Amino acid sequence: MRLPEPISALCLFVSIMVALVATQPAFAVNPDEVLSDPVLEERARDLSATIRCMKCQNQSIDDSDADLARDLRILLRERLAAGDSDQEVLDFLVARYGEFVLLKPRFTAANLLLWAAPVLGLLGGFLLVMRYFRTRKGEAEPAAGDLTKAEHAKLTKILDDRE
Structure with a gap:
């Protein structure tokens, strides 16, 4: 038995709405933690x-x-609530718990190597690959200038005998 068109459309709509609501992030902030000032609460949510x-x-x-x-x-x-700015709150938490407390670490001289490591790794890999191919090419085709006098004489004799 098929449902009438309006009922099946309503079922589809309700299913989509339930799926959308179910996939929304669930915040763990308890009601007793919420600040009464909506502007401060919004700042607190953004910082947290x-x-x-x-x-x-x-x-x-x-x-x-x-x-x-x-x-x-x-x-x-x-x-x-005590009047600290957002930056002061972050600085306080970093001073107390370390830089690890930030989900996005700051770009400082102390962690410059961490930020530069991927680029340095790619550059080093590229240089190694280039060096590998250059040495392979050099092994396959020795230059004429690399022959010793004895080898050069032997090669000349072979070429002269051929003519």
């Missing part, structure tokens, strides 16, 4: 999305249910 949960290590504190993430969310909101 850039802070790594030290326990989960691949989630932001906004997405993590860990107790440490909750403590960091509360600390972050306390600092914002």
Whole structure:
């Protein structure tokens, strides 16, 4: 038995809406953590999305249910409520927990090698491949100038005998 067209369209619409709602990220911020000022809460959400949960290590504190993430969310909101700027809050957390607390590390002289390593690796690999092919080419076709006097004389004799 087929459903009438309007009912099947409604079922499809409801299914799509359920799928969209189910795939939305679930934030771990508890209602008791939310600031009363919507502007400060928005700043807190933006900042907490850039802070790594030290326990989960691949989630932001906004997405993590860990107790440490909750403590960091509360600390972050306390600092914002006290009047700290976003940069001051980040600097405080980095001073307390290290650069690892940031999901996107800063570009500094201390981690320059980490940022440059992929480029240096590709350049080194390219140079090794070029060197390999140059040495192979040199082995296959020795230059005439590389012959010793005895080899040159022998080659000349062979060519003269052929004529």
